[in-house]
Amino acid sequence: MALAGAVRCWRLGAGPSSLQMQALSLHMSKTAMGASQKDFESAMNQVKLLKKDPGNEVKLKLYALYKQTTEGPCNTPRPGVFDLINKAKWDAWNALGNLPKETARQNYVDLVSDLSSSDSSSQVKPEADRKQPGYETLVVTSEDSITKIMMNRPAKKNALTIQMYREIMLALEAASKDDSTIIVLTGNGDYYSSGNDLMNFMNIPPGEMEKEAKNGAILLRDFVGCFIDFPKPLVAVINGPAIGISVTILGLFDLVYASDRATFHTPFTHLGQSPEGCSSYTFPKIMGQAKAAEMLMFGKKLTAREACAQGLVTEVFPDSTFQKEVWTRLKAYSKLPRNTLHISKQSIRNLEKEKLHAVNAEENSVLQERWLSDECINAVMSFLSRKAKL
Numbered sequence: 001m002a003l004a005g006a007v008r009c010w011r012l013g014a015g016p017s018s019l020q021m022q023a024l025s026l027h028m029s030k031t032a033m034g035a036s037q038k039d040f041e042s043a044m045n046q047v048k049l050l051k052k053d054p055g056n057e058v059k060l061k062l063y064a065l066y067k068q069t070t071e072g073p074c075n076t077p078r079p080g081v082f083d084l085i086n087k088a089k090w091d092a093w094n095a096l097g098n099l100p101k102e103t104a105r106q107n108y109v110d111l112v113s114d115l116s117s118s119d120s121s122s123q124v125k126p127e128a129d130r131k132q133p134g135y136e137t138l139v140v141t142s143e144d145s146i147t148k149i150m151m152n153r154p155a156k157k158n159a160l161t162i163q164m165y166r167e168i169m170l171a172l173e174a175a176s177k178d179d180s181t182i183i184v185l186t187g188n189g190d191y192y193s194s195g196n197d198l199m200n201f202m203n204i205p206p207g208e209m210e211k212e213a214k215n216g217a218i219l220l221r222d223f224v225g226c227f228i229d230f231p232k233p234l235v236a237v238i239n240g241p242a243i244g245i246s247v248t249i250l251g252l253f254d255l256v257y258a259s260d261r262a263t264f265h266t267p268f269t270h271l272g273q274s275p276e277g278c279s280s281y282t283f284p285k286i287m288g289q290a291k292a293a294e295m296l297m298f299g300k301k302l303t304a305r306e307a308c309a310q311g312l313v314t315e316v317f318p319d320s321t322f323q324k325e326v327w328t329r330l331k332a333y334s335k336l337p338r339n340t341l342h343i344s345k346q347s348i349r350n351l352e353k354e355k356l357h358a359v360n361a362e363e364n365s366v367l368q369e370r371w372l373s374d375e376c377i378n379a380v381m382s383f384l385s386r387k388a389k390l
């Protein structure tokens with residue numbers, strides 16, 4: 001069973017009461033006697049029904065216990081240094097040493113039982129009830145005429161995987177048609193987003209780099225295009241540091257509210273990359289040529305207050321009251337006449353659309369070439385081999 005397979009599909013299937021029943025029955029069977037093969041199979045099914053992502057550490061533990069139960073001690077060669085995901089999985093399995101299969105099975109069943117119990121109790125939270133199904137990397141909710149799209153990879157600082165770019169596009173597409181007045185993009189955890197997931201550059205077979213760079217540029221063009229064309233008011237709720245693409249697209253938002261803990265960082269030169277998200281056009285327009293150059297060319301990191309002074313951020317709030325103040329404000333705005341608000345947005349934005357699409361296309365063609373450069377490849381390798389951080 002692949003790690004992804006072990007944890008996929010959590011949002012599908014049984015509702016809270018049936019989950020609670022299954023968790024209870026797993027718990028009863030494990031306490032009465034050692035876990036049976038039937039308990040193990042039931043636990044494997046139970047894993048697929050979990051709604052809350054337990055995080056990578058737990059997923060690795062589940063993977064390792066699964067392998068130990070079904071195959072015994074780790075018996076395969078260690079994957080190569082750049083095969084980071086398989087190496088982490090191998091390490092987790094190998095760490096179980098000679099743990100007997102029966103003990104591994106019991107531990108797997110126990111772990112799933114614990115996860116199911118906390119998952120069931122978390123389901124009574126109102127937000128879980130409102131959560132839209134079908135997203136693995138986002139939590140999308142709608143309430144008070146506001147659709148909130150929350151990036152949900154807190155352990156990875158909400159770094160954007162290919163799947164996440166696609167899910168954000170899907171969520172925006174759905175939100176453009178739902179009955180919400182305002183759409184919010186925000187992050188779960190201590191970061192807003194650390195930008196493009198540098199793992200997107202990994203596991204590319206030899207000789208496929210050019211093709212993948214082309215596909216990456218198409219994906220990025222479509223992603224940024226969704227923001228350019230988005231018809232309703234778009235609000236960024238910046239709960240913490242923001243890096244790379246998560247910063248550059250802010251010029252396409254209508255409001256940007258930031259916690260005073262947030263920072264804004266576009267270190268493209270350090271990464272051998274060039275500006276995207278239409279920032280080569282929107283940033284000089286918003287903050288002037290000189291300030292834009294400091295950010296986009298020289299990678300100057302701005303505090304929330306500096307970003308506000310330069311016009312990139314609408315308003316900064318103290319972190320301790322950030323969520324309360326921002327959501328109170330947004331709930332009030334969401335009661336404004338919906339159609340008028342949307343028409344006003346069109347008036348403000350429509351004149352620029354053609355220009356923005358042209359800028360988007362140009363930026364992506366430059367980036368496509370940058371991704372193939374030694375400067376970019378070395379910077380990515382440096383981060384992934386833990387030699388560099390921003």
Ligand SMILES: CCCCCCCCCC/C=C\CC(=O)SCCNC(=O)CCNC(=O)[C@H](O)C(C)(C)COP(=O)(O)OP(=O)(O)OC[C@H]1O[C@@H](n2cnc3c(N)ncnc32)[C@H](O)[C@@H]1OP(=O)(O)O
Pocket residue numbers: 155156157159160194195196197198199200201209212213216217219220243244245246271273276371383388389390
């Ligand atoms: C040829 C194919 C091309 C395909 C292209 C697809 C589309 C591309 C679009 C390109 C667009 C945009 C460019 C950008 O966005 S550039 C910005 C890229 N971001 C970074 O360089 C940030 C790198 N991260 C860091 O420097 C640090 O992690 C941090 C954010 C400063 C946080 O440091 P920390 O010490 O507080 O936490 P740390 O332990 O490092 O992080 C926790 C775990 O999260 C992982 N992680 C964080 N950010 C990223 C990231 N951007 N990519 C991948 N992984 C990330 C980190 O590795 C830790 O993981 P683990 O716990 O060790 O497993």
